[in-house]
Amino acid sequence: MMDDPHWGFIFTAYFAAVCVLSGLVYWIVTDYRLQKRALDGLEASGTKRRSDGARG
Amino acid sequence: MNLSFANPARFLAFARIAIPWVGGLGAVLAGIGFYAAFAFAPADYQQGETVRIMYIHVPSAWLSTACYGMMALSSIGTLVWRHPLADVSAKAMAPIGAAFTFLCLITGSLWGRPMWGTWWVWDARLTSVLVLFLIYCGILALWNAYEDPARAGRAVAVMTLVGAINLPIIKFSVDWWNTLHQPASVFRMGGPTIDPSMLWPLLMVAVGLTFVMLALHMAAMRNEILRRRVRTLGLIAASTETQGYSG
Numbered sequence: 222m223m224d225d226p227h228w229g230f231i232f233t234a235y236f237a238a239v240c241v242l243s244g245l246v247y248w249i250v251t252d253y254r255l256q257k258r259a260l261d262g263l264e265a266s267g268t269k270r271r272s273d274g275a276r277g
Numbered sequence: 278m279n280l281s282f283a284n285p286a287r288f289l290a291f292a293r294i295a296i297p298w299v300g301g302l303g304a305v306l307a308g309i310g311f312y313a314a315f316a317f318a319p320a321d322y323q324q325g326e327t328v329r330i331m332y333i334h335v336p337s338a339w340l341s342t343a344c345y346g347m348m349a350l351s352s353i354g355t356l357v358w359r360h361p362l363a364d365v366s367a368k369a370m371a372p373i374g375a376a377f378t379f380l381c382l383i384t385g386s387l388w389g390r391p392m393w394g395t396w397w398v399w400d401a402r403l404t405s406v407l408v409l410f411l412i413y414c415g416i417l418a419l420w421n422a423y424e425d426p427a428r429a430g431r432a433v434a435v436m437t438l439v440g441a442i443n444l445p446i447i448k449f450s451v452d453w454w455n456t457l458h459q460p461a462s463v464f465r466m467g468g469p470t471i472d473p474s475m476l477w478p479l480l481m482v483a484v485g486l487t488f489v490m491l492a493l494h495m496a497a498m499r500n501e502i503l504r505r506r507v508r509t510l511g512l513i514a515a516s517t518e519t520q521g522y523s524g
Contacts, residue, residue, distance in 0.1 A: 225325055225326035227326065230327060230391050231327060231387075234334070234383070234387045237383045238384065241383075245373065245376050248372075249496045249497055249500060252497075252500045253496065256503035260506055260507050263510040263514060268510045268517070269510075270506075
């Protein structure tokens with residue numbers, strides 16, 4: 222395939238796919254850690270939702 | 278999805294187990310499909326090796342419209358049934374759909390340059406997919422324009438349903454207008470026209486990436502549920518502080 226005159230287009234297409242999909246995964250994982258840390262911080266400070274209080 | 282998962286807490290418990298399994302299965306299937314696409318599928322008699330771009334371009338195109346279809350269904354859930362997870366689902370899907378549409382446009386352009394001699398042409402299929410990408414961008418902007426996620430959810434749901442008119446335009450653009458883009462060769466009346474040696478790796482990648490998309494959707498929904506809990510607790514903490522100062 223490397224001797225095909227258009228291999229650069231094929232390589233770039235798959236490189237773009239790897240970048241877009243790994244970017245999506247990275248963003249979702251980072252966002253999860255961020256939200257979890259913020260939630261843990263608020264819960265550790267004793268803040269509770271009314272529904273949490275009702276459940277005991 | 279089953280209505281018993283309408284409860285966010287139950288959904289979070291389900292997602293914790295499902296995300297790695299669904300994502301892992303998708304990655305394995307897509308991996309096998311890509312391997313077959315390069316190791317076993319033949320080069321095209323006209324396009325040569327360039328046809329291998331098809332194995333990422335076509336599944337991206339299918340997923341770009343599938344994601345929007347799921348967003349439209351979620352929007353109906355928001356407006357008609359006020360399903361507790363409907364707007365969470367719609368919001369989580371928007372960046373994923375936008376990413377697959379972007380990938381479809383980029384890979385299509387990289388395929389078009391050697392085969393058509395141009396990076397871009399304003400034909401009906403390409404233009405309608407570009408419009409889809411712009412709608413995704415508009416939806417993402419609208420989500421960020423409102424402070425209250427419930428109000429944003431209703432506004433976005435209306436916009437999403439209006440934008441859904443673009444889905445049949447994308448699908449039938451190659452039949453309704455004279456386009457440089459080829460007509461459908463897989464999902465068509467009379468069956469696929471593509472050779473089985475190319476079809477099965479293509480379908481394998483498509484099914485694999487669909488599972489990956491579903492896992493990403495569940496993970497993004499989980500993030501959105503946590504974000505709303507953080508917002509609620511932040512408001513409670515702020516009001517408690519205010520009461521403390523005034524008391």
